[in-house]
Amino acid sequence: MIKHQGGCHCGQVKFRTDYDPLLVTQCHCQRCRRLSGTMTFYTIFGDDEVLFERKMGQYDFLGGSGMPMRLFFCQQCSTKLYYAADVFEGFKLIVTGSFDNSSDFEPQAEVFTNNKMSWLRDNGCIQHRFPEAGLYDRLQIMIDNLEKRSA
Numbered sequence: 001m002i003k004h005q006g007g008c009h010c011g012q013v014k015f016r017t018d019y020d021p022l023l024v025t026q027c028h029c030q031r032c033r034r035l036s037g038t039m040t041f042y043t044i045f046g047d048d049e050v051l052f053e054r055k056m057g058q059y060d061f062l063g064g065s066g067m068p069m070r071l072f073f074c075q076q077c078s079t080k081l082y083y084a085a086d087v088f089e090g091f092k093l094i095v096t097g098s099f100d101n102s103s104d105f106e107p108q109a110e111v112f113t114n115n116k117m118s119w120l121r122d123n124g125c126i127q128h129r130f131p132e133a134g135l136y137d138r139l140q141i142m143i144d145n146l147e148k149r150s151a
C-alpha cells in the first residue's frame with residue numbers, strides 16, 4: 001500500500017513508497033544550504049523502499065562531512081529529488097519538500113548545528129542535535145527506528 005508519494009515541480013518525475021522514513025534530518029551545513037538555496041531536510045529511506053518512475057540528472061559533490069554524495073534532480077525543472085551518500089550506503093535521502101504530504105515529516109535530528117542560523121527556533125520535535133555530522137549516532141537512530149518499524 002502506498003504510504004507517501006511525491007514528485008518534482010513539473011510533474012515528470014514521480015515517486016512513491018510503502019514505508020515510513022527511518023529518520024528525518026535537518027542539515028545546517030553550508031554546502032547543503034548553498035545547494036538547496038534554503039534550509040535542507042532529508043527524509044531517509046532504505047534504497048529500494050522508494051520507487052522513482054523516471055531517470056534523473058545527477059550531480060556529484062562532497063557532503064558536509066567531506067564524503068562523496070550524489071544529487072538526483074529532474075532534468076526538466078531542476079527540482080532536487082534525493083541524495084545518495086557514501087556514508088549512508090544502502091539509503092536514499094529524499095528531499096522532504098518533494099513529498100506531497102511533506103508537512104507530515106517532522107525532523108527528529110539536526111546536524112551541523114555549529115552552522116545553524118542564529119534566528120532559527122525549535123518547536124520541540126527535534127530530539128537529537130549534533131554540532132557536526134553525527135554519522136554513527138544517526139546510523140544508530142536509524143537502526144533503532146528500523147527495529148521499531150518492523151516490530
Ligand SMILES: [Zn+2]
Pocket residue numbers: 008009010011012013074075076077078079
Ligand atoms: Zn520536473
Ligand SMILES: [Zn+2]
Pocket residue numbers: 027028029030031032033040063064112
Ligand atoms: Zn548538509
